[in-house]
Amino acid sequence: FLREHLGVQVFDRSFSLRDDGTSELGLAFPFDLEGTAKRPVDLISSGTPKTPALDQRQAALLGLPPTAHAIAGNDARAENLFVLPGTSTQTKLLNSVVDGVWIGTIDRVECFEPSRVQIRATARGVRQIRSGRLAHALPDLIWEDSLLRAFSSLVGIGAETVISRHQEGFLGGTSAPSLAISGVTNLRSI
Numbered sequence: 001f002l003r004e005h006l007g008v009q010v011f012d013r014s015f016s017l018r019d020d021g022t023s024e025l026g027l028a029f030p031f032d033l034e035g036t037a038k039r040p041v042d043l044i045s046s047g048t049p050k051t052p053a054l055d056q057r058q059a060a061l062l063g064l065p066p067t068a069h070a071i072a073g074n075d076a077r078a079e080n081l082f083v084l085p086g087t088s089t090q091t092k093l094l095n096s097v098v099d100g101v102w103i104g105t106i107d108r109v110e111c112f113e114p115s116r117v118q119i120r121a122t123a124r125g126v127r128q129i130r131s132g133r134l135a136h137a138l139p140d141l142i143w144e145d146s147l148l149r150a151f152s153s154l155v156g157i158g159a160e161t162v163i164s165r166h167q168e169g170f171l172g173g174t175s176a177p178s179l180a181i182s183g184v185t186n187l188r189s190i
Contacts, residue, residue, distance in 0.1 A: 011047035026080030079172030086157025155180035
């Protein structure tokens with residue numbers, strides 16, 4: 001998806017995604033499997049894809065610099081992701097939502113249609129939002145949506161981030177703030 005949309009603003013301008021294999025917050029490792037030194041790489045900046053994760057072979061084919069993301073088997077993967085924080089407090093994010101759903105954590109994320117960045121995930125710690133306040137708890141839900149739609153429909157981005165270690169693999173993690181997204185309707189019971 002990022003390769004097909006390089007230099008085109010496809011997400012909300014407030015959305016930026018960085019991979020930083022040098023940050024201890026993401027279980028840093030100094031180089032990739034090709035020996036290329038890790039460095040911070042802006043994958044998406046102000047809603048615009050800048051580069052996909054690239055090993056040296058892929059970089060040469062695209063005419064871009066390698067991003068130090070080589071993994072086994074001629075593949076590249078960003079493993080130390082940071083959604084850059086915004087300025088909103090949790091209270092401000094909640095107040096931006098009249099009625100909605102609060103999702104505490106998202107896990108078991110599966111991208112089943114890469115061309116549209118269509119995902120399926122389990123939403124846990126779900127609560128109803130009523131008049132800008134957290135209300136009663138809901139059961140865990142399945143969320144199916146396009147990240148293109150979701151990250152283009154941001155109402156606000158929180159200032160505080162939470163770090164989540166990858167369940168699979170050896171190294172890496174994701175750091176992300178709270179996001180307020182409008183128009184999420186693809187939630188269903190497990």
